[in-house]
Amino acid sequence: MIEERFDAIVVGAGMAGNAAALSMARQGIKVLQLERGEYPGSKNVQGAILYADMMEKLIPEFREEAPLERHLVEQRFWMMDDRSHVGMHYRSDDFNEERPNRYTIIRAQFDKWFSSKVREAGVTLLCETTVTELVRDERERIVGVRTDRRDGEIHADVVVLAEGVNGLLGTRAGLRARPTPDNVALAVKEMHFLPRETIEARFNLKGDEGVVIEAAGTISRGMTGMGFIYANKECISLGIGCLVADFQRTGLTPYGLLDQFKRHPSVLPLLAGSEVKEYSAHLIPEGGYKSIPQLYGEGWVVVGDAAQLNNAVHREGSNLAMTSGRIAADAIGLVKSRGEPMTATNLSLYKKMLDESFVIKDLKKYKDLPPLMHTHSQNFFLTYPQLISKAMQNFVRVDGTPKVEKENATLKSFVKARSWTGLFGDACRFARAWR
């Protein structure tokens, strides 16, 4: 057993773990952080977009030091059928501001930097160390962790579980259920390298401007899923994810889906001539508010993906992770400053503070949307994209058909596919879930 005594152990060095470790160290809490990878970031996978506001709250000067890719000036949403896409683009020069709002990043590089700041603040980091289980005392309180190192048991007053979406330790200790196939998505991603100028020309960018494309439609073959294309400085992150339950049900392969997405006529020209340098996969929490587990207990709190804190509608995860890590650290700091023990009653302060933040408020707002998308995936991801694509083609193609007939044909195609009650029901269901 490691004899050195720590106030807190943080399991994991992703966004949530780093935010928690940093914020605790700054309050004078003695923190040990454990990471199973060779270096922080080597096991972490994300699209990835960094949200400046939440990062600024942790490291205000991050823009000067952090390895950032591009600041986003444009967001594209694509609704795709097999040969077309209907797009909505929002681009604004307002995003070319002194302190840009969103950036693309490469997680392995960013996390390495983030971790250097965490260590500068006084956190002890131990890499290449997999935590295998939580240690309980005779009164069932969590009092530390067991690792795969020799004599690897370490004790602390509180354990912050920032172990990521799989949440293995929490599951093994019975603190929460294992993620289920219908509340996590599997996303696969490739990194496509191209010369900087080529990326800027293809995406209509200058300097460090960036763009993200979020795509949905027939690319997920009726499953609940989305594709994404993010422009980095010298590479493009491209991926697609669908609910694990849908993969299980359909027998479609994730790499097959990724390759079809890459070969889509709207995507192919963006990638032409690229060199792929990495293929990765990751689970994403998709269950929303209703899948949030117990967040605290005797001697422990859970933060980030392990707590299923992901906004599937806005594709936000890392900011919820960072914020939950920071808030957990603040709650622990408050309990400690009062000289009180890390009991469940005292640590419930974390949940109270999190409930008041945007994290839980946003997830609550969309609490009914994940179930709707999951149960009506055929309509929302296959039927409507096809109908809308046809409607657009009908609208723009000039072929001598009177416009009245074109409009009637479009309307008929919608009613035929979904019926009046179906259309009305879908609209109501969607509006109610979005509200």
Next chain:
Amino acid sequence: MDAEPSVRVEDKLYYNRYLVDVGRPHVKVRAHTSPSPQLVALLKACPARCYELNDEGRVEVTVDGCIECGTCRVIAEPTGDIQWSYPRGGYGVLFKFG
């Protein structure tokens, strides 16, 4: 748009870096005579195609190319078909970009 056979996962995994923990696989398949529906699902759902059907019709796992996503755990751990852990510290996939 259906050309799945052309996708070679092995080629994709070749881009990645791994430190294989030889002789200590972090995922194990329970011995079986005929595979459960969950095990059969893994043949397709695993993004690194670590699961394969052997000549006896049983599902086998080779974890060398595993990218540690946890999909197989979500599908087949509840039924006891597989045992799933993370690799020992420092082993497994090592993302340069992530």
